[in-house]
Amino acid sequence: MTAPTESTQTTPGETLHTPVIAWFDAHARDLPWRHPEAGPWGVMVSEFMLQQTPVNRVLPVYEHWLTRWPRPADLAKEAPGEAVRAWGRLGYPRRALRLHGAAVAITERHGGDVPSEHAQLLALPGIGEYTAAAVASFAYGQRHAVLDTNVRRVFARVVTGVRYPPNATTAAERKLARALLPESERTASRWAAASMELGALVCTAKNETCHSCPIAGQCAWRLAGKPEHEGPPRRGQTYAGTDRQVRGKLLAVLRESITAVPQAALDHVWDEPVQRARALDGLVADGLVEPLPGGLYRLPLTSPLTSPPTQPST
DNA sequence: TACTCGTGGGT
DNA sequence: TACCCAAGAGT
Numbered sequence: 083m084t085a086p087t088e089s090t091q092t093t094p095g096e097t098l099h100t101p102v103i104a105w106f107d108a109h110a111r112d113l114p115w116r117h118p119e120a121g122p123w124g125v126m127v128s129e130f131m132l133q134q135t136p137v138n139r140v141l142p143v144y145e146h147w148l149t150r151w152p153r154p155a156d157l158a159k160e161a162p163g164e165a166v167r168a169w170g171r172l173g174y175p176r177r178a179l180r181l182h183g184a185a186v187a188i189t190e191r192h193g194g195d196v197p198s199e200h201a202q203l204l205a206l207p208g209i210g211e212y213t214a215a216a217v218a219s220f221a222y223g224q225r226h227a228v229l230d231t232n233v234r235r236v237f238a239r240v241v242t243g244v245r246y247p248p249n250a251t252t253a254a255e256r257k258l259a260r261a262l263l264p265e266s267e268r269t270a271s272r273w274a275a276a277s278m279e280l281g282a283l284v285c286t287a288k289n290e291t292c293h294s295c296p297i298a299g300q301c302a303w304r305l306a307g308k309p310e311h312e313g314p315p316r317r318g319q320t321y322a323g324t325d326r327q328v329r330g331k332l333l334a335v336l337r338e339s340i341t342a343v344p345q346a347a348l349d350h351v352w353d354e355p356v357q358r359a360r361a362l363d364g365l366v367a368d369g370l371v372e373p374l375p376g377g378l379y380r381l382p383l384t385s386p387l388t389s390p391p392t393q394p395s396t
Numbered sequence: 397t398a399c400t401c402g403t404g405g406g407t
Numbered sequence: 408t409a410c411c412c413a414a415g416a417g418t
Contacts, residue, residue: 132414173402210416230414
């Protein structure tokens with residue numbers, strides 16, 4: 083057809099929903115957490131792992147994780163350090179700690195079932211606005227604005243006509259996402275997944291492939307000649323020489339070791355003692371590392387998220 | 397609000 | 408090579 087037939091009522095995003103969802107049905111990746119058997123727990127685990135980590139690196143860890151801990155209660159029974167160890171090299175290991183804490187909370191407060199209400203999801207450790215909406219939408223088919231970096235970029239281009247969205251999510255973006263949300267629950271949840279996938283596969287940050295885009299004909303940015311990004315430079319991340327790098331090296335040693343590690347083994351991963359000590363202190367403060375008497379360190383057996391550390395008086 | 401928090405692959 | 412980027416959360 084060349085023109086949409088007249089409808090009794092139109093919603094703002096109607097001309098976007100149909101082509102994007104049709105594109106999604108034809109081109110969506112076959113990812114394990116999109117299978118029905120993944121269930122809400124599988125969806126939730128995938129969302130934690132996908133926070134700032136690419137799909138390809140998540141896949142093997144996800145499979146291992148769900149095999150080992152098929153239900154929240156299975157993970158809740160483990161020491162948090164085991165979650166950190168199984169997290170491997172996904173990065174941002176505090177996510178592993180929070181996922182473990184979320185499993186404990188789900189077991190204690192929700193009878194072992196991932197809650198379906200947005201507010202209850204939001205109350206779990208490691209779940210913010212995006213993840214709560216994503217789990218409610220993808221796992222339970224609810225109608226929520228799921229505003230991740232991919233969707234923000236798609237909206238910035240198609241609607242606003244700029245190459246990149248603002249550095250931090252704005253109220254205007256949330257309002258736009260709500261306005262573009264399809265009316266029906268089913269269509270809204272499909273739209274959430276489809277618009278994310280479009281940003282991940284076609285409307286990418288660099289080397290976007292507009293010739294494959296189902297809504298290229300109505301993209302404000304493309305129609306404006308794809309102007310370059312204006313405004314403040316997008317915040318880059320330096321890494322070499324930072325505390326994050328030192329923390330990563332320290333934690334890698336502890337992940338590889340089944341037994342507690344002596345201070346000397348940690349000392350040799352970084353030669354600058356002040357920064358090294360600061361990084362280790364930070365890991366301990368975050369609950370990612372547990373200090374033992376005698377200058378030994380190990381991954382944590384107790385959780386900083388669920389049980390306040392009880393200090394036995396000497 | 398702006399900053400911290402890992403890791404590795406692509407360009 | 409050095410930089411850029413990847414389904415954010417917490418403070």
